[in-house]
Amino acid sequence: VGVCVIPIRYIGRKMLARARVVQSSQGDLSSTLQENFSSQRDIRAFELEQQQIRLFRDRIRRYIQASIGAVRWQSLLTPLIEFVSAIAMAATLLVGNMNGMNMGDFAALATAMYLCYEPVKKLGAVHNKAETLNAGLERINHVLNAPDDVPEPENPRSPAAWKGEVEFRNVCFGYQQDSPVMRNIDLRIPSGQVVALVGPSGAGKTTFINLLCRFYDVLSGSVKVDGIDVREMSKKELLSHIALVSQYPVLFRGSVADNIRIGRPDASDAEVEEAGRMSAVDSFINETGEGYSRMIGEMGEGLSGGQRQRVSLARAFLKNAPILVLDEATASLDMKSEEQIQKEIERLASGRTTFIIAHRFSTIRMADRILVLEKGRVVADGTHEELMASSPLYRELYNKQQMVAEEEGGAPC
Ligand SMILES: Nc1ncnc2c1ncn2[C@@H]1O[C@H](COP(=O)(O)OP(=O)(O)OP(=O)(O)O)[C@@H](O)[C@H]1O
Ligand SMILES: [Mg+2]
Incomplete structure (x- = not known):
């Protein structure tokens, strides 16, 4: 379990970086779509269709590439954990054999190790999901925590009468x-x-x-x-x-x-x-x-x-x-x-x-x-x-x- 934490954390960091790119390319894609829908008349009038199609294609390509990158790292997690588990199982077999462990003890140990495998895999999946959501949260916080250029006063004052001077x-x-x-x-x-x-x-x-x-x-x-x-x-x-x-x-x-x-x-x-x-x-x-x-x-x-x-x-x-x-x-x-x-x-x-x-x-x-x-x-x-x-x-x-x-x-x- 301890060894599995290393790939989980490593992949989690990679996932966060990829998820950031997915988020920003998704944002670009939505704004291009919105711009195209709201200015369709001007796009036709200035014959910008091909240019806009190229731009949209570029944006969607970037989004797909970023998504594939994220999915790759995500899919790597299960085989990596399985690989680590297989090595651990082999090491147990070897050490058990060298120390003359009997069949009953070995079966108990192997079952315990097998039972650990699923939760560790789930932990990795949850960690990946959390990092992906973290990237979304970062973008939301960027907007919510943006400083107000025209701040509301702490103790607002009102004129005695609104005359319009x-x-x-x-x-x-x-x-x-x-x-x-x-x-x-x-x-x-x-x-x-x-x-x-x-x-x-x-x-x-x-x-x-x-x-x-x-x-x-x-x-x-x-x-x-x-x-x-x-x-x-x-x-x-x-x-x-x-x-x-x-x-x-x-x-x-x-x-x-x-x-x-x-x-x-x-x-x-x-x-x-x-x-x-x-x-x-x-x-x-x-x-x-x-x-x-x-x-x-x-x-x-x-x-x-x-x-x-x-x-x-x-x-x-x-x-x-x-x-x-x-x-x-x-x-x-x-x-x-x-x-x-x-x-x-x-x-x-x-x-x-x-x-x-x-x-x-x-x-x-x-x-x-x-x-x-x-x-x-x-x-x-x-x-x-x-x-x-x-x-x-x-x-x-x-x-x-x-x-x-x-x-x-x-x-x-
Ligand atoms: N949001 C903005 N960001 C940066 N510059 C701006 C912005 N709005 C206006 N400006 C600039 O400020 C200057 C004054 O703009 P303003 O809109 O007040 O002109 P105006 O007198 O109302 O012109 P018009 O008669 O064309 O409406 C312009 O040089 C303009 O480019
Ligand atoms: Mg004006």
Whole structure:
């Protein structure tokens, strides 16, 4: 039994190493599968089928090789133990013979040794299984024990009243330490102000919102809402006071009503339908006659880009939060639908601190104040008239937009 421990431990170590490779190759295989299923249209459009088939074949080959490696070591255990047992039995025979052991004693000893064989084999099998599971556990722990980049405060603070006043104090931020995306942002937005963020693509508009919602923490400086640093607030409480329509809205598998109700889970059917009316969801669901029970597939499958955006807007109408954030919320809508929804957005925004990010200037005409961002800095801050007079970048963005609006046949802003 003692000698058998040596191959059991040796094979166990080999099994752990192989099981790690099996786990990681299985992970790669699943992500390749998921990527292929979710982007099948783009794969066809760019004729990537052969390339993806090759990639999948590579991944599956790696997985099979790793699995065969693990099975080889696993299968080696039984013959190894049998080999050790046979040597032990032969040694017993030899020693017994040399010491003149009688037949009865020898039969008893051989039976005892034979009885030991099965448990030792099982012990080896259990050890192998444990090492395989250990490799899986290592991967799970890696995820579960990953440090939280935006940790929950130990003693969360709440503002005395949620009014929606926002303050950025000398904020610097970068997704990577050495490449800054926000540089020295210093501004105060009083409660109820409607602020538009404009600027070229990649200027940092969505990043500004990411910091306000505390999806990331600032590298230096602070972001405060109603006088309290967002890092000192409970994340759940902060986000429950922000209605966010993100640049890339996500819809879930379920009915249109379920998807709108995400804005406020306890909302009544009538409230859901009112939100749907305000964001012009009703105009497309009534076409099919299914109404709000119309089913949406995974990731919004079955709806157009503009229709998804309207469902996502309806959530914000339902949420009734003091801070409203619209990140390119109407970018996929046609001019007519946008104008229709615009009036409702103006009504929703009144009395709330509102951030509107839009490349179309028609969307930001309701703003009390416009911030012009460029390469992570606020390069101009003021009303439309002030910026037209003082900011060359704003004038340039505005004039280009005017030309696009005229080409699209819409009303100039
Ligand atoms: N998750 C991320 N990791 C690393 N870099 C990022 C990430 N998100 C954005 N960036 C970078 O940060 C910069 C600002 O991006 P941001 O999304 O804030 O731009 P934006 O002004 O919203 O642009 P757009 O008008 O195209 O939406 C860009 O240079 C971008 O490449
Ligand atoms: Mg953006």
